[in-house]
Amino acid sequence: MIQVERVAIGWDGRAILEDLDFEVAAGDVFVILGGSGCGKSTLLRHLIGLERPLAGTIRVGGEPPGRGGGPPTSGVLFQSGALFGSMTLAENVALPLRKWTRLDARAIDTIVRAKLRLVGLEGFENHVPAETSGGMRKRAGIARALALDPPLLFLDEPSAGLDPVSAVELDELILTLNRSLGMTTVIVSHELESIFKVGRSCIMLDKEARGIIARGDPARLRAESPDPRVQAFFHRRPAPER
Amino acid sequence: MSAPAFRVERVDHEGGRAELRFAGTLRFREVYDAWPEVRRLLRTHPKRVAFDLSRVEALDGGATALLLELKHDVDRTGAASEIVGAEGGVRGMLELYGAHPRRASHKPAPRRIGILDQIGRETRALFEEARALDYVGDVVAAGADAVRTPSAVHWADVGRLMERAGADGLPIVLLISFLVGLVTAFQAAVQLKQLGANIFVADLVGLSITRELGPLMTAIIVAGRSGAAFSAELGTMKVSEEIDALRTLGLDPYLFLVFPRILALVVVLPLLTILADAVGILGGLLVALLGLDLTANAYVVETQKALHLWDVSSGLLKSLVFGLQIGLIACQRGLATRGGAEGVGRATTSAVVTSLFALVVTDAIFTMLFNAFGR
Numbered sequence: 001m002i003q004v005e006r007v008a009i010g011w012d013g014r015a016i017l018e019d020l021d022f023e024v025a026a027g028d029v030f031v032i033l034g035g036s037g038c039g040k041s042t043l044l045r046h047l048i049g050l051e052r053p054l055a056g057t058i059r060v061g062g063e064p065p066g067r068g069g070g071p072p073t074s075g076v077l078f079q080s081g082a083l084f085g086s087m088t089l090a091e092n093v094a095l096p097l098r099k100w101t102r103l104d105a106r107a108i109d110t111i112v113r114a115k116l117r118l119v120g121l122e123g124f125e126n127h128v129p130a131e132t133s134g135g136m137r138k139r140a141g142i143a144r145a146l147a148l149d150p151p152l153l154f155l156d157e158p159s160a161g162l163d164p165v166s167a168v169e170l171d172e173l174i175l176t177l178n179r180s181l182g183m184t185t186v187i188v189s190h191e192l193e194s195i196f197k198v199g200r201s202c203i204m205l206d207k208e209a210r211g212i213i214a215r216g217d218p219a220r221l222r223a224e225s226p227d228p229r230v231q232a233f234f235h236r237r238p239a240p241e242r
Numbered sequence: 243m244s245a246p247a248f249r250v251e252r253v254d255h256e257g258g259r260a261e262l263r264f265a266g267t268l269r270f271r272e273v274y275d276a277w278p279e280v281r282r283l284l285r286t287h288p289k290r291v292a293f294d295l296s297r298v299e300a301l302d303g304g305a306t307a308l309l310l311e312l313k314h315d316v317d318r319t320g321a322a323s324e325i326v327g328a329e330g331g332v333r334g335m336l337e338l339y340g341a342h343p344r345r346a347s348h349k350p351a352p353r354r355i356g357i358l359d360q361i362g363r364e365t366r367a368l369f370e371e372a373r374a375l376d377y378v379g380d381v382v383a384a385g386a387d388a389v390r391t392p393s394a395v396h397w398a399d400v401g402r403l404m405e406r407a408g409a410d411g412l413p414i415v416l417l418i419s420f421l422v423g424l425v426t427a428f429q430a431a432v433q434l435k436q437l438g439a440n441i442f443v444a445d446l447v448g449l450s451i452t453r454e455l456g457p458l459m460t461a462i463i464v465a466g467r468s469g470a471a472f473s474a475e476l477g478t479m480k481v482s483e484e485i486d487a488l489r490t491l492g493l494d495p496y497l498f499l500v501f502p503r504i505l506a507l508v509v510v511l512p513l514l515t516i517l518a519d520a521v522g523i524l525g526g527l528l529v530a531l532l533g534l535d536l537t538a539n540a541y542v543v544e545t546q547k548a549l550h551l552w553d554v555s556s557g558l559l560k561s562l563v564f565g566l567q568i569g570l571i572a573c574q575r576g577l578a579t580r581g582g583a584e585g586v587g588r589a590t591t592s593a594v595v596t597s598l599f600a601l602v603v604t605d606a607i608f609t610m611l612f613n614a615f616g617r
Contacts, residue, residue, distance in 0.1 A: 085582025114307030123345035149302040180331030
């Protein structure tokens with residue numbers, strides 16, 4: 001589904017991550033791990049197509065990401081939810097349906113309510129984002145990302161700011177979507193519980209190494225990786241001396 | 243045309259029982275196109291309806307929503323309905339979308355606001371503007387604190403803000419002042435030439451620029467540039483809780499943010515006005531040289547004769563007050579921002595419009611007062 005070959009990414013021509021090589025298979029739940037500031041969210045912005053890599057190629061479904069004017073083939077949840085403040089939650093979720101489908105108002109309303117119900121927000125459809133909590137905004141962001149039932153879902157720190165029950169429900173949602181629809185999901189996270197529950201494969205990034213330091217099944221990495229940086233991350237230990 | 247990805251048929255049984263048998267892959271785009279047909283299958287109301295999904299291979303979220311809504315509609319007619327045969331992923335989707343109970347909206351949908359309603363809201367908003375007096379009181383208190391304890395002021399910001407409002411805005415202020423002087427001289431030249439009073443263009447340009455146009459045009463530009471920027475900056479800080487963060491750190495936002503901005507504008511506006519006056523007079527000189535056959539020396543001597551210290555200083559006095567007004571209004575609008583990005587936009591627009599209105603009204607009051615006192 002996603003191929004990343006010899007990619008370097010960064011800002012103002014200065015690379016923060018180099019020689020990135022990995023693939024995300026269709027139907028995978030792929031987690032991008034790493035400490036704060038290692039470039040996880042920046043890498044995600046490149047996979048979505050919001051930024052262009054300094055070197056190398058990224059392909060999503062065989063095409064460079066973010067190209068073409070057709071309907072989006074992926075849904076994206078940003079860290080803050082990134083809802084449009086002047087619209088109600090229902091209007092936020094309805095926006096892609098209005099733009100990219102021929103559904104009438106009744107069908108759109110049915111789907112919007114179902115998506116909001118899915119994330120536990122039915123009843124709040126007429127609230128604007130400023131009237132809701134951070135966790136609710138994030139859940140509404142997920143409902144919007146799922147509006148078009150995309151085959152690919154990008155989630156940036158989905159559990160951050162959610163209460164434990166909502167976080168578990170979100171994990172269940174990701175797994176069910178994956179099982180039922182084969183939806184490929186790429187998640188940026190450092191919530192260990194969630195990583196082990198939903199992640200089938202992962203890469204771990206490191207700021208000092210400016211690249212990938214481990215890859216594979218998260219549970220197996222925790223059990224078998226000899227790298228002290230990987231062990232420190234998975235066992236919540238202080239970073240090893242460099 | 244490709245074959246539909248799904249099929250549906252109705253099978254009737256004895257005792258008013260009907261089955262809707264779905265088969266294939268149900269994706270909401272295709273399902274929606276066929277949905278009127280599916281609803282038509284239920285037009286003759288059976289007593290019991292079974293939605294048989296045993297031959298459905300996959301079901302997306304939108305199709306699940308439409309299917310559950312259809313089941314809900316059947317239930318509302320008084321018939322009994324059930325979903326049967328769903329397995330694996332299909333069952334998972336139904337459980338996922340049906341997990342939360344249906345809830346009514348906590349809040350009615352936003353409705354269009356009528357004219358009377360709008361007038362009422364605006365009137366109430368006008369009365370609420372009176373709260374701005376509290377704000378003026380807070381700013382005066384912050385000014386008093388600044389005098390008592392100068393170390394409490396964020397002085398490092400003042401220089402930066404003066405640079406942003408002054409030096410950065412200088413090119414546009416000079417360009418517009420030059421053009422205003424030029425245009426004023428052009429308009430006057432046509433009339434004065436007919437009377438043979440070419441030399442008086444220097445009087446007209448000198449007086450109008452220093453007393454009115456220089457201070458007012460400079461203030462308008464500063465309100466549009468710096469007033470809007472200050473309002474947007476404080477508005478963004480307000481909605482991102484930075485102002486609250488300042489308070490929790492024991493810092494007074496008026497002393498830390500508002501006072502430096504007002505001070506910067508009060509200092510910078512008179513300086514910009516002096517330069518705008520000079521360049522505006524130069525604009526008039528250019529027209530005098532090219533269009534009125536006057537010499538530069540004659541124009542300068544006539545300007546010196548026409549202008550008195552009061553003409554220039556009255557303009558500077560105005561600009562001082564204009565700077566205070568722009569700073570007060572911009573910061574007040576910024577701090578009163580509510581909501582997200584839209585709120586910041588509203589605050590910025592309001593800051594500029596209110597500033598422009600206040601500037602013109604204040605200018606008129608100054609002119610009448612100066613006139614009344616024979617100046």
